[in-house]
Amino acid sequence: KAGVTQTPRYLIKTRGQQVTLSCSPISGHRSVSWYQQTPGQGLQFLFEYFSETQRNKGNFPGRFSGRQFSNSRSEMNVSTLELGDSALYLCASSIDRARVLSSYNEQFFGPGTRLTVL
Amino acid sequence: GQQLNQSPQSMFIQEGEDVSMNCTSSSIFNTWLWYKQDPGEGPVLLIALYKAGELTSNGRLTAQFGITRKDSFLNISASIPSDVGIYFCAGQRYSGAGSYQLTFGKGTKLSVIP
Numbered sequence: 001k002a003g004v005t006q007t008p009r010y011l012i013k014t015r016g017q018q019v020t021l022s023c024s025p026i027s028g029h030r031s032v033s034w035y036q037q038t039p040g041q042g043l044q045f046l047f048e049y050f051s052e053t054q055r056n057k058g059n060f061p062g063r064f065s066g067r068q069f070s071n072s073r074s075e076m077n078v079s080t081l082e083l084g085d086s087a088l089y090l091c092a093s094s095i096d097r098a099r100v101l102s103s104y105n106e107q108f109f110g111p112g113t114r115l116t117v118l
Numbered sequence: 119g120q121q122l123n124q125s126p127q128s129m130f131i132q133e134g135e136d137v138s139m140n141c142t143s144s145s146i147f148n149t150w151l152w153y154k155q156d157p158g159e160g161p162v163l164l165i166a167l168y169k170a171g172e173l174t175s176n177g178r179l180t181a182q183f184g185i186t187r188k189d190s191f192l193n194i195s196a197s198i199p200s201d202v203g204i205y206f207c208a209g210q211r212y213s214g215a216g217s218y219q220l221t222f223g224k225g226t227k228l229s230v231i232p
Contacts, residue, residue, distance in 0.1 A: 042121060043222035045220060055216060056214075105218055
């Protein structure tokens with residue numbers, strides 16, 4: 001079974017631009033979560049999508065947004081890029097919680113998209 | 119946002135030595151998780167802990183869920199070169215509407231000297 005894929009793997013943008021990152025979850029997984037990873041702040045939760053709806057959101061400004069399509073693929077968008085947005089953006093997918101018998105709904109991470117803002 | 123206090127930040131050890139790292143939090147989590155991240159990759163789950171006091175092993179890895187539900191530790195025995203990487207602890211709690219949110223520590227960077 002193929003893992004979580006993210007495109008592109010690397011991206012360079014300049015301040016003020018906007019960017020869209022893509023995530024394809026593992027087949028059959030309906031939940032997609034996005035995280036920002038930086039050396040200073042570590043891994044920070046951005047948001048989670050399930051069945052095309054955002055059902056959880058972290059503490060990030062409105063410049064960060066996302067969406068999920070009917071095939072569970074997800075995109076996140078960052079508008080008006082700032083230097084501090086330079087980070088590794090990770091996507092993680094998990095199966096529908098209601099179908100999992102264990103008490104943890106494991107999230108499988110993709111390799112990330114490295115965004116550099118100049 | 120909230121983060122877990124993970125220590126140490128980095129470790130340099132000789133191959134064959136045992137390693138210990140831990141995480142503490144000011145709030146309770148229902149599940150504790152330990153991940154490993156290799157360069158250029160996303161984190162991979164190593165061990166999941168579901169109950170306070172639980173001690174779980176996965177090969178040379180052993181982890182425990184603290185009794186207070188506010189801490190966890192990970193031990194690696196007889197380290198080998200492929201143990202090199204960044205280890206993250208994460209606490210999970212239910213956020214409502216079917217969503218489970220992870221809060222991560224800042225990681226322990228492990229270097230193994232052959």
